[in-house]
Amino acid sequence: MSDSQLYLQIAIWSQVVSSALFIVALAAIWTRWILPVVLTAQARSNRQIAQAERHRDEVKAALETVRQEIESARHDGELIESRAGTFAERERQTLLSEAKASGERALADAAQELGRARESARAQLREDLVDRALKLAREEAARRAGPAFDAAFVERFTHSLEGSSRG
Secondary structure (H helix, E strand, C coil), X not given: CCHHHHHHHHHHHHHHHXXXXXXXXXXXXXXXXXXXXXXHHHHHHHHHHXXXXXXXXXXXXXXXXXXXXXXXXXXXXXXXXXXXXXXXXXXXXXXXXHHHHHHHHHHHHHHHHHHHHHHHHHHHHHHHHHHHHHHHHHHHHHHHCCHHHHHHHHHHHHHHHHHHHHC
C-alpha cells in the first residue's frame, strides 16, 4: 500500500475510533449523569401523578358521599315537612274543636245566665211594682183617711152591726 493510502486508511480508522470513543463517552455520560436525572424526574412525576389520582379518587368519593348526604337530607326534609304538615293539621283540628266546644259552652252559659238575669229582672220588677203599689196605697190611704173617714167608717160599721142584730 502506498503511503497515501495508508494515511487515508489511518484517517478513516481514526475517524471510526474517535466516533466510537465519542459514542462510548456519550453513553457513559448518559448512564452516569443524564439517565439518573431523567429517571428521578420520571419517578417524581409518577409519584405526583399517582398522588393526584389518589386525591382525585378521594375527592370523587367525598363528592359522592356529599351527594348521598344531600339526597338523604332532602329526603329527611321531605319527611319532616310531611310530618310537620300532618302535625299542624292535627293541631289545627284539635284547636278548632276545642275552640268550638269552648264557644258552645260559653253560649250555653250565656243562655243560662240570660235566663237567670231575666228571672232576676222579673223578680226585681215585681218587687218594685209591689213597693210602688204599697207606697201609692199608703199615700192614697193617708189622703183619704182622717177624722171624717173614721167617723163614716164607724157609722157604717155600727149600721152593719145593727142590721145584723135585727135579723
